[in-house]
Amino acid sequence: MLxxxxxxxxxxxxAVPGQFVMLRGEWGRELLNPRAFSILDAPDPxxxxxxxxxYGEGTRRLKRVEPGDRLVTTGPLGAAFPRPDAGVRxxxxxxxxxxxxxxxxxxxxxxxxxxxxxxxxTAAATAxxxxxxxxxxxxxxxxxxxxxTAAPACAAT
Numbered sequence: 001m002l003x004x005x006x007x008x009x010x011x012x013x014x015a016v017p018g019q020f021v022m023l024r025g026e027w028g029r030e031l032l033n034p035r036a037f038s039i040l041d042a043p044d045p046x047x048x049x050x051x052x053x054x055y056g057e058g059t060r061r062l063k064r065v066e067p068g069d070r071l072v073t074t075g076p077l078g079a080a081f082p083r084p085d086a087g088v089r090x091x092x093x094x095x096x097x098x099x100x101x102x103x104x105x106x107x108x109x110x111x112x113x114x115x116x117x118x119x120x121x122t123a124a125a126t127a128x129x130x131x132x133x134x135x136x137x138x139x140x141x142x143x144x145x146x147x148x149t150a151a152p153a154c155a156a157t
Contacts, residue, residue: 001040002050002062004071009045012076016083017105021050021075025061032058034074038100041107051100084109090118 012021017039024034035058037050054060065071084090084105094102099122109118 002052002065004048004050004073006046010048010073012039012042012048012073013045015039015042015048015076015104016080017101017108018081019076019078019101021048021073022077023050023062024058024072025065026070026072027061032061034072035059035062036077038097039076039104040100041104043107051097051103053097081105084112084114084117086114086117088117092118092120094120094122 015021020036020038022034022036024032035052037052040049040051042048052059052062054063062071081101090105090109092102092106102120106118106120109115
């Protein structure tokens with residue numbers, strides 16, 4: 001998980017579940033394009049988080065960013081999910097890269113006081129790729145248990 005903070009409010013504060021951001025570090029002349037990431041959470045106007053797994057050079061570099069490193073952010077982009085609605089019960093099922101927007105949806109529902117309106121479950125190919133169990137909204141239905149071997153909770157995957 002990568003948590004990002006800005007000195008001033010950003011447009012990402014207006015993000016809703018289903019949207020994403022493009023991120024790129026200041027890596028000089030290297031031809032590394034920005035990478036798209038679904039927003040995991042945006043709790044306030046200056047902070048948001050993403051879930052990233054290192055697949056190539058760009059995501060490996062993002063995994064190595066340090067506090068104070070500058071990232072260029074474009075977004076929020078893309079079509080959003082419908083907002084949580086008190087009159088609707090939601091079944092949220094996610095795995096892998098599908099987890100961030102549903103996690104964000106559950107957080108938004110929780111903040112809106114709709115704690116009992118969603119049921120959530122997640123899946124992963126292995127115990128080491130299952131994460132975010134400890135970041136689920138308090139009071140919301142937690143995701144199902146991970147495989148028997150416990151994995152670190154969103155530890156830089």
